[in-house]
Amino acid sequence: MTSDPADPSEPTRPEGQALQPRRFMHLRWDLDKTYLRTEFDTVKDLIKTFRQKAEEKIAVAGASALLRALLDPRERSHRRVTFISGSPRQMRKVLTAKLALDGVEPDMFILKPNLENLLRGRFRAIRGQVGYKLKALLLSHMAAEHVDEYLFGDDAEQDAFIYSVYADILAGRVDAVALAAILSTCKVYRGDVDEIMAYHRQLFGSGEVVRRIFIHLERRSPLDRFAAYGARVVAIYNYFQGAAVLFEAGALEPRGLLAVTEAMESEGYTPERLANSLQDLMRRGVLHFGTIERMSRELAAAESTMGRPVPRFVHAFEDAIGSLENLQRPGPRWEAEINYLGIYHEARFRRQQHRFLGIRLLD
Template sequence: MPASPNPPCRHAAALLLLAAAPLAALASCSISSGGAVGAPETKSRLAPPAKAPDADNDDDEDDDDGDALKAAYADMSRTLGTVTNVPVRGRLVRESGPPDLLASTPQKEMSQREIKRVPVEIVVLDNDGKNRLRLGVTQSDSEGYINTSFPLKAGTLEPGLHTLEVRVSGRRAGRTTARLLDTGFTGLVVRSDVDLTYLDTRFTRKRDMLSLLSQSARERSTLPAMERVFSALRAGAAGGEDRALVFISGSPRFFKRVLEARMTLDGVTHDGILLKPFDDMIMAKVMSLDFGSIVPALKEQVGYKLVHLMNGRMELPPQAGELLLGDDSESDFIVYSIYHRFIAGNLDMAGLENELVRAGLDGSQREPVKTIAQKLRSVLPPSKLVKAIYINRTGSPNSHHAVKDWVVPGLTHYHAGAWPLILDLYEEGFVSKESVAAVRKRLLSIGQAEKDLETAHEDGVKSGFLKRETIALFKAGGSAPPAVN
């Protein structure tokens, strides 16, 4: 039987990253995981054939025994692609039955028993649940992850939401969805951070970090009315656009189920949550005896998010616009500023390097960004595709970098909460007047007063991105006419 992951080691790894546990404790673990993936896949292709297992290392064996495959569960993520490219992402694990997402906590998910290096078949189903199209076969990697894309000929699948079934040894292991956009799509895609942009996540103190490990979806808190804002963004100005929404978070992958469940409770429909491969990164550093760089690697956000944004950009139609949402607590405002200026052509490769240095990335952290940036530049001509950058004012801003130093004139909107945000989204023509009313109603229902809303929108006026004429449309007792631009 293949060796299973060592839960105490993975638990120690999580405590290290969330509560600064001693490196010596991590080093003393009996590590059974294999190779590491420190950044998202940068090539849209099928996964390569697995290397032959090392006969002298039991941990390197493939999980091809019957018991493991019968218990295989494909814990998949929703994805966003085009009608000519279908991304597939998830993890193959041993599960005794369908997971109860509402009972899940990050601590429970730390020691998932991955099923390594086994063939996985991906099939598109029709509306009746019958086979429609066999995309092909890929393979789980040394940590059980599946991260690949299937190219298609134009016309094979129509734009829209498609159900994918994941099969192992001919049996269903799980299902997910892929939203496919037409290659000529010119509408908007929303890409957002999670913590302190959508969820009220406090992680400045060690006890707060440890508390996050044991919290279920019901115990996580949403920032006031932000669930209504994301619903408004999906609906669009016309009210039925069903815009694509993808979240990119620096949280560990073992937060996936809790975040998915929280979004379900909030009624936030999304097209993917991209999370950081903490376990993989820790194991890679431990295996190379590079203990001193573990914590910096886990905390680094600029390079990690830029790679995800650029890789995701190549999975979008070339003329799709983007709305970017983040906050001032870590580095979203830096990431979005660099990303926009690079894809718009304001930064060449040398300029990108300079900005990465200014952001504090060392040489090893800059290389993955430069690699994916070079590939992106080769397939996407410079285009001003980012239509707005929204940065939430959290009250606990980044202590090393100021938002004002990374502002993109005309694009960066530095707001305080949901109310000035939804007003400006309406002013820019991104959401409907009904959505603004829904956010206002929600804020008042959870205890905010008219004075609180006034303070928030006045901050938007002083910041220069919100007009008083827009505010006047939604005064108490008033009714709003059609959107103004």
């Protein structure tokens, strides 16, 4: 692996400054447990999920509001969203219908060929995600000169691992030898390895484009599980936290922040609960004190500029600021070199083993 000590987060923008006009943004979303509240831990769960109609599927609180805000029609010409899901291709129609009901139209929607894997006896690939998702990410990468990628996943699978490997391939930190070792350790099938290595030859070192990787803590995994990935990976308990980090980066406009705030309130999140979410980010050094001050000002201005009263949230956020003004902590480091093999071996001891007709499916 090669090493680059530069901080790849927002390398040229001071805190709070918006993205430069016309800078391309590529959003990558996982689906199950990241965008949709999906259960698939048992065969009964899988059958129920497969039989659900579009209107019966439920989005994670704030997810659709955040995505719609990021895909604001005023910005849509230079923003793109790709969904990469482990759901089978046979669910494309119902999943596309659900996204349409939410007002979301993906530019690319990649689903897993599980029936093909089953018929070909590729049982590890049915449950395994590394080969499938890494190949899909590389295939759908936008070779743009100025691009910011924001990736969204969850802690139910290996999203933080896969997304980080992808980011470091583009950044030129995971070379061919290192990638081959990772794919071998993850027991990726030979045909997938060949395709991934071909994409690696084309895209290696193409740019420091992945700004943030958001991991929705669906299973409430311990935060220290993601420490080895550095500051690029941000574990979030809810999408208001994701919105706050994107607001600080200049990727989300105040009107989008307000839309997410209102969506979270409609899902039962009180102002105090959202303020606690901000406190959590500050304690971790992910969000800066000045950002919460600016959020409070922008929300206060919404009453006059957008005609929507939000004083309860403003007061709660101001209380959060007052209690943490002197407790701002240094943020996590941006890791120049990540021990992917070590992370993978450690994670294997924690993952549940899944079987299909008596065959272990985990790669």
